[in-house]
Amino acid sequence: MKTTAIKIEPMDVNSIPFQEASLDIWDKKYRLCAKDGQPIDRSMDETYKRVARALADVEREEVREHWYEQFLWALRKGTIPAGRIMSNAGAQEHKPATSTINCTVSGTILDSMDDILAKVHEAGLTLKAGFGIGYEFSTMRPRGAYVSGAG
Structure with a gap:
């Protein structure tokens, strides 16, 4: 009996489409909008960038970009912080009375x-x-x- 090796390609997480329910929850709970209701975060990736920037900005200036890239990588690969962090981190200009x-x-x-x-x-x-x-x-x-x- 002849066996054939199966080559398994690593999955690109960025190519996996979000489920409709995931997009709906993001839109209703975590997407940053202006006071008039207009979206500021145009995509889930923009939300990830906003949150990663807010998290990195508490670090020393010389390591902020490093941590921004690390946090953004983690978010894009499936790390989901607590809801208030996703909703409010980096949103002070639009939601000053909220917290993470x-x-x-x-x-x-x-x-x-x-x-x-x-x-x-x-x-x-x-x-x-x-x-x-x-x-x-x-x-x-x-x-x-x-x-x-x-x-």
């Missing part, structure tokens, strides 16, 4: 209506800025516990 932080943790919630409502207010401001928020409820009294002043 994905999620925060609420301060300790005291077991009082005033503090609970204050934390709800903080949560509203946090969510408005595009962050997620986590809570730790161990300071709250258990279900069915006595509440003074409740009818």
Whole structure:
């Protein structure tokens, strides 16, 4: 029986088309747009360049271009940072009130209506800025516990 070697060519990741769902999510969540809704990022690669530039710009000036190329390579090869980084890195001119932080943790919630409502207010401001928020409820009294002043 004669065997034939199969030659497998390495895949060029840049030649793999994006799925329709990927493009839709990019367009709705991560593509940078001006205040009037007009796209600034014309392609996913422009988003990658914006993010790579923002990440590299925190490095010392003499190594910024090196890190820009490294970050851009990683993004093009499939590295996907957290959503707020993809959406907001390098976007300060168009979205000054946003952050690259994905999620925060609420301060300790005291077991009082005033503090609970204050934390709800903080949560509203946090969510408005595009962050997620986590809570730790161990300071709250258990279900069915006595509440003074409740009818």
